[in-house]
Amino acid sequence: MVRPNEPTWCGRLPLSEWDQIGTITHVPTIYFYRSPQTLNISTISNTLKDSLSRALVPFYPLAGRLHWIENGRLELQCNAIGAQFIEAESSSTLEEVGDLSLSSEYLYHLSPNVDYTLPIHELPLVIVQLTTFKCGGFGLSLAISHAVADGQSALHFINEWSRFARGETLEMVPFLDRKVLRAGEPPLAPPLPAACHSRSEFEHPPLLLGQSTNMEQRKKKTTVAIFKLSKQQVDGLRNLANLSWGNPSNGRGYTRYETVAGHVWRCACKAREHKVEQPTCLGVCVDSRCRMKPPLPKGYFGNATLDVVATSLSGDLVSRPLGYASSRIREAIEKVNDEYIKSEIEFLKNQKDLSRFQDLHAISSDKGPFYGNPNMGVVSWLTLPVNGLDFGWGKEVQMYPGTHEFDGDSVLLPGLDGDGSIVLAICLQVDHMAAFKKLFYQEDQINHANYVNV
Incomplete structure (x- = not known):
């Protein structure tokens, strides 16, 4: 110790x-x-x-x-x-x-x-x-x-x-x-007015049509794979997203995350062969540090990320162009403003018990949150300083985000060389991974030269 x-x-x-x-x-x-x-x-x-x-x-x-x-x-x-x-x-x-x-x-x-x-x-x-x-x-x-x-x-x-x-x-x-x-403080009196949004991030994700629980999907054998997109491939996908769905909100093009996460979501729906009417959601982690008024102090140490969900029907995702998926993700991210954040804190403060919002279980448990089929979770580490960790004997030759054993669990990392490339580590059911690999590199300007099976 x-x-x-x-x-x-x-x-x-x-x-x-x-x-x-x-x-x-x-x-x-x-x-x-x-x-x-x-x-x-x-x-x-x-x-x-x-x-x-x-x-x-x-x-x-x-x-x-x-x-x-x-x-x-x-x-x-x-x-x-x-x-x-x-x-x-x-x-x-x-x-x-x-x-x-x-x-x-x-x-x-x-x-x-x-x-x-x-x-x-x-x-x-x-x-x-x-x-x-x-x-x-x-x-x-x-x-x-x-x-x-x-x-x-x-x-x-x-x-x-x-x-x-x-x-x-x-x-x-x-x-x-x-x-x-407001750590350790009681709920406000009188309470804040409820924000104009649904609290879908606190609800259970959609189930596969015809199934009443996710237990069958939890039991399916999974595998992990690593995919790499070069900067040119990422730029190609961003162009595809921006040109395929009108003008993105706020007048700015879709980000790398919105683009690649949308691409992952669409490919997963196709690989899983969903029915067109299948509801699906994508879990998104949003940093609130600069979204609050005033922003959190520099160096704030704790949890300041919020989980929100983008929703769609699988049929809409796969039949419409990439920009549609990116637009659904942007809509989920943009609702996270100061009013939203404070309202969510107040909502949780007014809960008699927080247990139902917690994952207390180790990896591979059959309890806790499950964003597997028909859903996905795509966490972004793209803006975090995950690479170049030098303790005095030089930088790492490889970095890996640890174990990912839940179906639908994935993370986006910046390429090790800082060249604008992106690495996707993803866990899917064994039955779906081969199709996902083929679909992931099927879009224009994407090839399958950089694939590693785990």
Whole structure:
């Protein structure tokens, strides 16, 4: 257990409503590095542990533990117990894993194993696994509790940790007071007027027509694949979207995310062979930091992302051009404004129990949220600093977003070389992946030269 190397504030820290809903389990990432010629693994391990202990001083909430309070709500107890650091060895070589040709089982062993049968107050919020390969290369996997940090906050911490490892100082102080999102405060009296929108993000996603539950779809065997789109291919898809559906709202062209996520959604509907009247939704994660008035303070550390859903009929998605799918996604994103955000916070504050909004279950459970067939979830890491993590021995040769075993679970990443390319990591049912691959590269200006099966 790695603890802060200086005394830190101790006490109970209220969590915001956004911290306590959705995924409150750990989110893994894995970075692969070649063997540094001048450093041995013992030196690397000591550097990581020493710099981690220093990073946990400004980011002291990550050294604490979660505690249940009443009504399915959580508090963060800052107690400096620390982050867990695991060292492991593998008989494989870096070359065998560097192209991402990994099974989900392989990735499982390279990532920290979190035992969710334990009481939540016994689980570290940060777990690090350093795995040495027989060639001398190594993998660095991090699992960070989503109840404490969203993607932007987690990467803020990881990148500051790497700066400490390089002997540098803190670049941006984390803003730790979650009261800017009214953490720990009671509902307003009188309450805010209800925003003019449906709360579809809190409802169950559509089921396949003719089915009363999603249990049959949950049991289907899944597989993971990695797809790469070059900058030219991404630009081609954006042109296709913008030219095929009139003028996008706000007078600006569709973003990379709106375009590629729309393309993924359409291809999934086709590969799954939906009926034309099949309802389908796409889960979208929207960062609220700059959408509030005033914006959240720079360096806000916590959860500030909201899940919204884009909806359509599968028949409309596949029969209409790409720009239609992108327009449905944009419509979902654009509703997230200051009024919407505050109304959603108030809605959650007025819930007697938050349990029904939480995913408390580990990967592969048959409980918790399910955005599989006929739905999709496409998370964007395109604007996050996920690449170029240098702890003093050079940047990673490959980064992977950990295990993805739920049907419909996917993430968009920036290409490793910073050349404008996009990488899609996606999990689908085995029966649908071959068709998806063919469809994904079928559009004009798209080819299938960059495909890796996992």
